[in-house]
Amino acid sequence: MDKEYLNQLIRERRSVFPAQYNDQPVSKEFIKRLLENANWAPTHRLTEPWRFKVVRGEAKDRLGVFLSDTYTDITPEESFSPFKHKKIKNNCSLASAIIVICMQRDQKERVPEWEEIASTAMAVQNMWLTCAANSIGCYWSSPALIQYMGEFFDLEEGEKCLGFLYVGNYDKEDDISSKRTNIDEKVVWMD
Known part of the structure; x- marks a missing residue:
C-alpha cells in the first residue's frame, strides 16, 4: 500500500451529512464490503463486540417515523423543535x-x-475509511434517541446501540473540507 495514500485518506476523511447525499443508491455489495472491513477491527480477547443492523428501502422510512415519533414523545413541549423533528425523519429518507x-x-x-466500545468505534472507523477511499459519504450520529432502539429492534441481552452510520453518495464537488489544531498542542513528550 502506498503510505502517502493512507496518510492522505486519513486526513481527508470527513463527515458527509445526509442532507448532502444525492439520489444515487449505494450498492448492497459495497455495504457488504464495509461490514467485512469493519470485522477486521482490533478486538481485545477476540470478543468482536461490533454488531450492525443494515436499514434500507422502506425500513428507513419506518425507522424515521419511529425516531421522530419518539422524539415527540420524550421532548417537553417547550423544548420541541419542529426543525429537529423534520431533520430526524429526513436523515433517514435521504x-x-x-x-x-x-x-x-x-x-x-x-x-x-x-x-x-473502543473496538466497535474502530470497526466504524474501518467503515468510514472504506467510504472515504471510495468517495462515498457517511456520518456517525449518536442522538439521545439511541437509548430507545430496543423498542424498534430485537436487541440481544447485553447489546446496546451506539449510533447510526448514515451512508450515501454525494456530489464530489461539494466542499467537505475540515481543519484540526496543531498536534503539538495535544502531546506531551517525555524522554
Whole structure:
C-alpha cells in the first residue's frame, strides 16, 4: 500500500451529512464490503463486540417515523423543535442506507466495557475509511434517541446501540473540507 495514500485518506476523511447525499443508491455489495472491513477491527480477547443492523428501502422510512415519533414523545413541549423533528425523519429518507451501530457486551466480561466500545468505534472507523477511499459519504450520529432502539429492534441481552452510520453518495464537488489544531498542542513528550 502506498503510505502517502493512507496518510492522505486519513486526513481527508470527513463527515458527509445526509442532507448532502444525492439520489444515487449505494450498492448492497459495497455495504457488504464495509461490514467485512469493519470485522477486521482490533478486538481485545477476540470478543468482536461490533454488531450492525443494515436499514434500507422502506425500513428507513419506518425507522424515521419511529425516531421522530419518539422524539415527540420524550421532548417537553417547550423544548420541541419542529426543525429537529423534520431533520430526524429526513436523515433517514435521504440516506441510501443506515447502518445501526451496536455493541454486544462480552457475557463473561473478560474486558472492560470501554474496550468493547473502543473496538466497535474502530470497526466504524474501518467503515468510514472504506467510504472515504471510495468517495462515498457517511456520518456517525449518536442522538439521545439511541437509548430507545430496543423498542424498534430485537436487541440481544447485553447489546446496546451506539449510533447510526448514515451512508450515501454525494456530489464530489461539494466542499467537505475540515481543519484540526496543531498536534503539538495535544502531546506531551517525555524522554
